[in-house]
Amino acid sequence: MSRTLAQKVWDSHVVRKADGEPDLLYIDLHLLHEVTSPQAFDGLRIAGRKVRRPDLTIATEDHNTPTDNLLTISDPVSRTQIETLRRNCEEFGIRLHPLGDPEQGVVHVMGPQRGLTQPGMTIVCGDSHTSTHGAFGALAFGIGTSEVEHVLATQTLPQNTPKQMAVTVTGELPPGITAKDLILALITQVGTGGGRGHVVEYRGPAIEKLSMEGRMTVSNMSIEWGAKAGLIAPDDTTYAWLEGRTFAPKGRDWEAALDAWRALPSDPDAVFDSEVTLDAGTLSPFVTWGTNPGQGAPLSASVPDPESFQSEAERAAARRALEYMDLRPGVPLREVAVDVVFVGSCTNGRLEDLRLAADVLRGRKVADGVRMMIVPGSAAVRAQAESEGLHEVFTAAGAEWRFAGCSMCLGMNPDTLKPGQRSASTSNRNFEGRQGKGGRTHLVSPAVAAATAVVGRLAAPADL
Amino acid sequence: MEKFTAHVGTAVPLRRSNVDTDQIIPAVYLKRVTRTGFEDGLFAAWREDPDFVLNNPAYAGATILVAGPEFGTGSSREHAVWALCDYGFRVVISPRYGDIFRGNSLKQGLLTVELPVEAVEELWDLVESRPTTTVEVDLEALEVRADGRVWGFTLDSFSRWRLLEGLDDIGLTLRHEDRISAFETQRPAWGVVVS
């Protein structure tokens, strides 16, 4: 029977199947960070259990870490959480990339860069943006702390079979339009619940043309429209990216792996439960105006009138969002002034993203009164960017060049918005208070972020 | 996990959709390494507003939260479930949930009931006009009952069985340890090993 990519990965990981029960899936790679793991380790200790496969488990420090230095975590509560992870990793024999380690970074940047993320794998992490790894044709999804404990103890997870959805992106992205614009436009089209219960496969010519970085940006935001996972079929772009990385197979193993990976893409007549299509050719720079990632619009549009939405629920949500965002209907989005610009996160904190931002900033200055933070997704990305001299472009423009971490993507470390401040952010969530209590977030691409920093209002490079 | 068969209590109407887990518990409350005491973080930003429904004394002691669609979207933080439980909630009723939140809740014994939008609106009207209305949530009969009205709901039979029996997932899986070991012998030799 013909199968989708996701079904093939699923089938090859079923440990046990029984009527009326979820399938028991084997997990190839378990990623850990400090926030969602402490209670799971406690659970193991209480039950007297061990970590079944420390050799399939790896940890990094990212959410709580400072990005202005590599030594001091000033908040004692954050420090305790980091120290707890260090103790747990030591006690249970798990490899950890701590603050200051050359491989430390946001968990979803670290995995792919080390070559740990490979096609056909099952990957989980106590973090919803685990969907990022789907860009390699892996079945990767976020789990809660109870499930983290379950995977630590058993290296498996009971899972109900998801439905299959295809997102077909036809045409070609216009010059200067990026993966971020694509995924923001898609989420506005389908809504935050559009992918619920589904594993999604992004396909079509516009997806095939994306770099691995771009594909990761798309897969990363699958969870923002409710999808369980977002896969992209592996191809030569994937293999070229992987070859030679630390944990990628070598020599004869590489050949064997390639043979297995080439059999993964969905069969031509595979059946999806539903399909969404999007024409890449129609896309333009896209930004959000509201407080969920489905409340977005082209940069060329104006703040919408809440009354223009179809359902009362949408109207109420839009009214509330505009009140929180302090925006009036009808105001052109290009007139919205920002206080802070954040380039970083597991959505857009990779080398290609930093290059895009640097291309816009080269020879230009960040507008007066605007704070711009550039936060590489990992220490390795930071080192690569410095070897290309990108940091000099950023600092010459007046932006802050920081150390790696989640930083202002979420209000958990010292990098936060102050109440009432407005940001243009390359991260993935514009929820109320996500970047700090009372902060207002507009989600944008790295190119739009950089142009916005120069102009001081939401802008695209073409406006400069 | 504690068994869940049925629950009777009063309900709070939360007339909002897309209540993401960053609203249920903001990130600053996730720094703890223990599993209890998260009630202070529940809806922390919204609770600063004296008009927020949880601050209305009429709903003090309520154990059932009735919310709009897409409840619990966003972050995977199980802390959202712990905060709801620690605050005293046993049941959430909403038309639709974020998948990870739903999974987390059912593992912690917080019953997340899916009812259609119309039923949720009826419940909102009911508990707004009379906050002392008792709502019965019956997992055996798969029914929500209030004020003489009855709404049926569905839940996959495995989750329902686990809740009714109060079973620990890890214990269940470890019954099949031989299968896990057998599977491990067949994994490709070139597969990733971290250490």
Ligand code: SF4
């Ligand atoms: S960068 Fe943001 S979305 Fe990514 S793991 Fe960190 S907090 Fe989560």
